[in-house]
Amino acid sequence: MHVVRFLLRPSIIPAWSTVLLVLLMIGFPAEALAASIRGLSIWWEVLFPALFPFFVISELLLGLGIVHFFGKILDPFMRPLFRIPGIGGFVVTMGYASGYPVGSRLTAQLWEQKLISRAEGERLVAFTTTSDPIFLIGAVSVGFFHNAALAPVLAAAHYGGGLIIGLLMRFHDRHEAPSEQRARKEPSKPTGRRKSRLAEAIHAMHTARLMDGRAFGVLLQDAVQAALRLMIVVGGLVVVFSVIMELLRQAGGIEVLAQGVRAILSLIHVPSALSDAVVNGIFEVTLGARSAGGATGSGLIHQAAIAAFVLSWGGLSVHAQIASLLSHTDLRYKPFFLARLLHGCIATGLIYLFWDWLGPVS
Template identity: 25%
Template sequence: MKFVLIILLLCIAILLFYLLKSKQVNILITIVLTSFIIYFILNPTLCIESSIKGAKLFFNSLFPSLFPFLVMTNILVAYDGVSIYAKLLGPIICKPLGLPKESSFALIVSLLCGYPLGAKYSCELYDSGSITPSQFSKLVNVASNSSPLFLVGAVGTSMLGSTKSGYLLLFSNYLSCIIIALILSSSNNNIMTNLKITKETRIYNFGTVLKESIENALKTTLSIGSYVVLFSVILSIIKNNAIYNIVLDKLYIISFLPKETLNGIFLGFIEVTNGCYILSQSSINYALKLSFISFLCAFSGLAIMAQVHSFTYKYEEISIIRYFLRKVLQGLISFCITFTTTLFIGEKILCTSSQIMPRVINYKNYIPVLLLVFISLISYISKKLFNVS
């Protein structure tokens, strides 16, 4: 039976390679979606249960933390608060990162609201002529972060049951983003401003601002919830696939990590919220659990990358493959920062008293390997991949 599955897997891989090589993406998408539809029809109970699980994850973890924050952020933007922050903090934030002060708007929005708004405003800055192509390529990667409320509220407090862990994730993700900004080189640091960003100044009464902010926040959170529910179903299909489980078994033998941890890592590559939730429920050592979650949050997942690509696809300066590789590197840096910090401050400080400490693993043995991977990736990728022209 396993031999038949391996043969089937090879045939599928050859078919996918042929379709991608011949650029027949429409046929590939049709085949994949048809397979999903057939699976829905044959397994309606599983699909409904996974949809309900995704909806519960959204309403219990994401919606309570994101919705109020987005409302307040929208009010802040409506009253031009972000521009005020940009004028005050722009030189302080942008100069150390090697970016023009005009990019402070996109950076601050990214810090406040998270994916994918940083990419959206980066595109608007480039369209206005306020930043050069090399600066645009750099800014899209730097202005890509998880929001504070997702890291501290949804992941730290709701999933892990530890607000302190959420703050550590916030620290690791933002520090890794700063390191990426320092690694990336810009071929021209002079600002080539063709046009000035002009914003229409409109005076709102607070009632109008509040109404529009709530509507916008509700639209945004429901959009995020739709992604979570949809990918919950897709991930459920993947988890119950025989080929996927065979591959997972082989990797379990090689890596010595629990299957549920491997499951959370691989599924988190596709959709970060579900991946973080699976990892938060795993029985792995807390330091490794937190570090893997930190990697996923910094990496962001393919679902969020698709949202970013929806803004950047029309620009030749932005390569989604290069963006993907840079996010992988940022995830690895965030993993190392979280792991090292957890070793330094101790796990008991991060865990609440009500949490049961997982089984102990001698994870100090991982330090030489982590350092080797970290140094190798930094030296190689900075030379080969980050030459922006």
């Protein structure tokens, strides 16, 4: 009995899981190789060209002080709504425009520079991890569903759900002390006019640039190197999860999971044919969205609802990328996990709520 308890300890389970994966790779070597090649193809043809420029640009914007400029400008809006400093507004903009995991990368950088506290960082990561508009419109709506008119309702559910998560996360760790940026108070001058917010923002940008001190050539080189290191980690995780999914499929694990998903879908009156989309989406967002688009005959509204869930959940592949980025900080993974799950449920509900208003005309 003691041996069983020892083998089921949380610290031991990852070791046994790894051993199981090794055995499955020995049993299905050809399938594992093909899955690795598929994952590498997705990384090289889709993720690398889509994410690498944004990673480089974000590094440059931080080094040039432009992030600090936006921080001063947006501070009056971000603090009352989301309880994060104005500098987080830049992360929100870049995260929603660039897609996962750019928001988490920027949040980790702000934490490393002591511009945000742990609670503020966890709030930021929770609602800035979203799909980029190009993927949502071009790949999902047009590519997978072959219906561009689906984009408005998908976007409203996905990004609207993200903003709702942001508003809910303002109650996360409400008693934690604010960031140093918020706590710091500049001495008030007894005479003279108060600086305009624009002047304060320009001053903050100039000060940040002086503190960085790197020449632009050195800054660009460091930005490229940092972006390449991050892209290698992202690519490795995509390949690993591609192999894991294929091995589980060969071993029958995917089908067992699909049966459980079918039971849940039947309870909420969603066609069971969409179970494959949910299962694929649990692991990888692209495969899940593609499966949702291909489940014709299940009803377009239900297909869109499952696609919204998959996009908002993000897939365990994205979760692994975020966990890797957060591992160098004191930001916790659990709030992010719960926020992704809640975001998926909210986005699914918003599809049904918005469908008559924004959905495609039959």
